[in-house]
Amino acid sequence: MRIPVLSLGRILLVSIQEDLTDSDAMQFQSDLVERVAETEALGVAIDITALDVVDSYMARVINDTAYMVRLLGAEAVICGVQPFVAMTLIEMGRDLLGADCAFNLEQGLEILKGRIAKRGDTRFDEDEDA
Amino acid sequence: MPESFAGTKIPVMSAADIVTARRVARDLCERLGLGKADQTRLATAVSELARNVIQYACEGVCLIEDRSDSHTRRIRVQVEDRGPGIPDIPLAMTDGYSTSGGLGAGLPGTRRLVDEFQIESEPGHTRITIILRKPL
Numbered sequence: 707m708r709i710p711v712l713s714l715g716r717i718l719l720v721s722i723q724e725d726l727t728d729s730d731a732m733q734f735q736s737d738l739v740e741r742v743a744e745t746e747a748l749g750v751a752i753d754i755t756a757l758d759v760v761d762s763y764m765a766r767v768i769n770d771t772a773y774m775v776r777l778l779g780a781e782a783v784i785c786g787v788q789p790f791v792a793m794t795l796i797e798m799g800r801d802l803l804g805a806d807c808a809f810n811l812e813q814g815l816e817i818l819k820g821r822i823a824k825r826g827d828t829r830f831d832e833d834e835d836a
Numbered sequence: 837m838p839e840s841f842a843g844t845k846i847p848v849m850s851a852a853d854i855v856t857a858r859r860v861a862r863d864l865c866e867r868l869g870l871g872k873a874d875q876t877r878l879a880t881a882v883s884e885l886a887r888n889v890i891q892y893a894c895e896g897v898c899l900i901e902d903r904s905d906s907h908t909r910r911i912r913v914q915v916e917d918r919g920p921g922i923p924d925i926p927l928a929m930t931d932g933y934s935t936s937g938g939l940g941a942g943l944p945g946t947r948r949l950v951d952e953f954q955i956e957s958e959p960g961h962t963r964i965t966i967i968l969r970k971p972l
Contacts, residue, residue, distance in 0.1 A: 727852050727854070728854070728890075758876060759883060761884050762945060791876060794876045794880045794949060798880070798949060
């Protein structure tokens with residue numbers, strides 16, 4: 707199964723809608739990282755609202771993906787962690803999900819835009835003006 | 837072994853079976869009227885244990901049973917495999933310890949999610965039993 711990656715200007719949106727198997731999760735990670743590099747995206751919002759189970763493996767994949775995206779030069783925000791997922795992850799271990807989070811996709815986008823503006827990235831301004 | 841409990845036996849042979857096992861666990865929680873928090877806890881615990889099977893033993897079995905009585909709702913999950921076994925159980929239960937390059941949250945993390953947790957392990961046979969219970 708492939709997870710679609712949507713672009714909104716220089717920001718990429720990914721919404722994980724289904725319970726992923728381990729190989730789906732790895733596929734998602736490499737697809738997204740490749741896409742960020744290809745498009746030189748400035749920010750990525752990963753929406754996991756639909757995930758009602760995030761075990762330590764999935765948490766690591768999401769976390770790693772966010773850090774990989776940052777290594778390439780883009781900002782990353784995880785959106786929509788469910789309250790029971792948050793509780794379970796913290797009960798299991800505190801450091802499982804350390805990436806930046808937002809309540810939902812909308813807020814995630816705001817955070818990304820703010821952060822991109824703050825680092826004074828002119829590539830983003832050009833896109834806005836065009 | 838008493839066989840009178842309603843249970844589901846799920847073979848754990850591939851990563852897709854992990855998804856099945858956690859779905860079955862969640863469904864049973866829901867059927868017994870356990871809240872979302874417990875559904876998520878048990879599904880996550882089952883996911884961790886089933887993943888260990890795939891990672892260390894290649895294949896095994898996950899048995900999910902309703903063991904409720906007149907006072908308590910109780911779900912018991914047994915995950916069994918014929919893999920190499922866990923040589924040092926106290927070490928495997930230490931936070932941050934992992935032989936697989938994982939985060940080491942697996943077993944100790946799982947123990948924190950459930951009410952009872954038991955490991956029996958020897959070379960060629962490992963059985964982990966977890967129980968989630970709630971008063972009726």
